[in-house]
Amino acid sequence: xxxxxxxxxxxxxxxxxxxTLSCSPISGHRSVSxxxxxxxQGLQFLFEYFSExxxxxxxxxxxxxxxxxxxxxxEMNVSTLELGDSALYLCASSSGDPYTGELFxxxxxxxxxx
Amino acid sequence: xxxxxxxxxxxxxxxxxVQINCTYQTSGFNGLFWYQQHAGEAPTFLxxxxxxxxxxxxxxxxxxxxxxxxxxxxxxxxxxxxxASYLCAVRDGASNYQLIWGAGTKLIIKP
Numbered sequence: 115x116x117x118x119x120x121x122x123x124x125x126x127x128x129x130x131x132x133x134t135l136s137c138s139p140i141s142g143h144r145s146v147s148x149x150x151x152x153x154x155q156g157l158q159f160l161f162e163y164f165s166e167x168x169x170x171x172x173x174x175x176x177x178x179x180x181x182x183x184x185x186x187x188x189e190m191n192v193s194t195l196e197l198g199d200s201a202l203y204l205c206a207s208s209s210g211d212p213y214t215g216e217l218f219x220x221x222x223x224x225x226x227x228x
Numbered sequence: 229x230x231x232x233x234x235x236x237x238x239x240x241x242x243x244x245x246v247q248i249n250c251t252y253q254t255s256g257f258n259g260l261f262w263y264q265q266h267a268g269e270a271p272t273f274l275x276x277x278x279x280x281x282x283x284x285x286x287x288x289x290x291x292x293x294x295x296x297x298x299x300x301x302x303x304x305x306x307x308x309x310x311x312a313s314y315l316c317a318v319r320d321g322a323s324n325y326q327l328i329w330g331a332g333t334k335l336i337i338k339p
Contacts, residue, residue, distance in 0.1 A: 156331035
């Protein structure tokens with residue numbers, strides 16, 4: 115079955131702009147999580163959506179937001195971009211089972227802020 | 229609080245065995261995952277432990293001790309393609325089953 119699809123794969127923005135990233139999870143998966151990864155850093159959790167509801171949220175400023183649609187596709191938005199927002203943004207889908215659900219990651223969207 | 233510790237970097241020789249340790253502190257342990265991430269690629273699932281003991285899967289094994297808050301990933305017969313970062317993550321039942329991630333261990337394999 116098809117894996118997790120993220121678009122766009124690469125994008126360049128300037129400070130102050132906003133960006134929207136998209137994630138299509140594996141068919142049948144109801145949970146989508148978003149992570150930020152910078153060089154040398156671990157995965158920094160942004161938020162998780164399950165059945166269109168935000169189930170968990172990390173410690174990121176309000177400039178970072180997300181949503182999930184009825185077909186489980188998810189988007190995340192970053193407003194008023196800063197240089198420090200340059201990172202790989204990874205989306206992961208899972209069945210949503212809190213006990214065993216492993217995460218399946220997309221290839222990521224690499225954002226560069228100039 | 230929540231905390232996961234892994235060594236930052238390890239070096240091993242092709243054909244050898246290496247053990248990557250992970251220690252954790254969480255309020256409501258609900259399983260531990262190991263993921264592999266090659267440079268520039270997405271993380272891929274390696275193993276999942278929820279009960280104490282050793283889980284073997286080919287050249288890779290993962291061990292868990294819940295009483296010690298400790299896990300390790302054992303890689304045998306190392307190959308050059310095993311050069312990657314290895315991420316430890318714990319599911320925390322006290323935080324709505326959120327996954328808490330370690331910073332990852334970069335493993336360098338030398339010929």
